[in-house]
Amino acid sequence: MNKNIKISINQLQVGHFIRLPISWKDHPFLFSNFKLKSQSQIELLKSLNINDIYYDAERSDLGLIDLKPSANKNASTVVDPEELKQIKAKMESYKQIQIDAQKKLRRNLKKTEQQFERSIAMMRSSVSKLGSRPLNSVSDAKEMITDMTNMLLSSDDLVLHLMTDAKPNDVIFHHSLNVSTMCMMLAKNLNWPRDEVELIGLGALFHDLGKLKIPSNILSKQLPLTTPEKNLLKQHSLMSLNFLKLADSFPEQAKPMITNHHEYLDGSGYPKGLKGDQLDKYSQLISVINEYDNLCNGTKLSKPKTPYASLGLLYKNYKSKLNPEYVGKLIKTIGVYPPGSLIELSSGQFGMVMSVNLNKILFPQIMLYDPIVPKEQAPIIDLEKEDISIVRCLPASALPEKIFKYLSPRENISYAIGNA
Incomplete structure (x- = not known):
């Protein structure tokens, strides 16, 4: 099954897993791949002047969508423009905080x-x-x-980092x-x-x-x-x-x-x-x-x-x-998922554990695979601050070649301690 189906933005529903076709810096969302959780997210997407979007049926709560725009059950839901503006401002502020943290x-x-x-x-x-x-x-x-x-x-407040x-x-x-x-x-x-x-x-x-x-x-x-x-x-x-x-x-x-x-x-x-x-x-x-x-x-x-x-x-x-x-x-x-571990997240994304705060080992910092973002600027997220979790750990051989090259897992695992 084709995992990335191109559809009209008017066909989106809450529960769909999508991939944005624009640069990470050009939208207020923290990720370029995510599952829609509210009608306000859909309205925000529409405000970005995107005509088409990519949809992944396998990762969505819903099955294959009806390709008729009228099939959108949330179409009648109205989101107040002022409320939408405030939501967008909060998202952009939070995203900037995360960028600074990265x-x-x-x-x-x-x-x-x-x-x-x-x-x-x-x-x-x-x-x-x-x-x-x-x-x-x-x-x-x-x-x-x-x-x-x-x-x-x-x-x-020490952090265990993965070295080159x-x-x-x-x-x-x-x-x-x-x-x-x-x-x-x-x-x-x-x-x-x-x-x-x-x-x-x-x-x-x-x-x-x-x-x-x-x-x-x-x-x-x-x-x-x-x-x-x-x-x-x-x-x-x-x-x-x-x-x-x-x-x-x-x-x-x-x-x-x-x-x-x-x-x-x-x-x-x-x-x-x-x-x-x-x-x-x-x-x-x-x-x-x-x-x-x-x-x-x-x-x-x-x-x-x-x-x-x-x-x-x-x-x-x-x-x-x-x-x-x-x-x-x-x-x-060092935690169940030490630095260097290759993981799949509940969001459907792949990543590599880069650092573990020794006081918060259940919430490592993870470098995510995002094909739209250059790997030198790959997003690094702190699990403690996001509503996602690690689903499983993977051997390097299980990663598709493009993800393997992006994450560049270390051939040698070396650790060093630094301050948070």
Whole structure:
């Protein structure tokens, strides 16, 4: 069935799902695709001097319409011109407020992204000093973690933003910074004291550096790894610890989590097959976050999954492997639909979760697909302020090509914290 039927504006009825044929800036409605809820909306459309409009029968409350203008059951409904004028003014005012809010969010995203890139550069610099100036290296990392902790603990209105993709040479740094940030978020929400928030942040920052000693042809190999290659890769956590041998100022308490970030409670992890009480709370927490990040971004043995699907897998399939309290706290911290999730809304629109206010995780900020609006200016809405909800989460493969290109879902899921 043709989903976009061109009809006369005089045939519209309340309950029809429509698509406007004009630019987003040329009408007072917040969206260019929506379901008609009142006769006043129809009258407003008529005031825009539109002759024809696009109608989607599948998303409408009514079935296929009768193509005779007289079939409009609401045709006799009269809307007072002055009332219509006031409604339009309120809509335009609200739309401008939303436009200003979108601009602020984009500025915050840009600012957070710039800080994230600076953190990546600082981390790269810190690692480069480990061999020649290990004390300076650890000191630089501690300073960065202290700054992150200050932000986490001093603000009650923080936002978790989705960052841009990692450059090929920065994947390990993106992953390490991502795991560090999220470990600190969870530690804060578990009411751990400041020194423990900083401790797990520092350990997580260095947890995967051993991969820098793995030959690049193994890390980037497209074919399945051989058994010796797999065994070498599984030694990377011990290699990470070797990086820190000369760094006397690196805290001893943080070292076990580096070694154990691939260990599981049931003993099925590596490199030592530790289980249960053999794993301290830092090791148990970092293993949850490390697993989540690997599910989102994929490994040599698995394809990337959406953040939504990754949380679902952690909750359902890792009950004997990961600390259930920490898994539950992760879901409560970043929401059921974390940044990077591709979703369909009750309005019939598609979008991508861009940010989550950590105090309002049920109402993420979503970038919407709107073919009439250039993707650089794609509308970003706050679910808390709109009468729409998320219907389902989608894999990238389920999106039509034009929507996929518009939303440009990230190949690598990286998060950073900013102020609301």
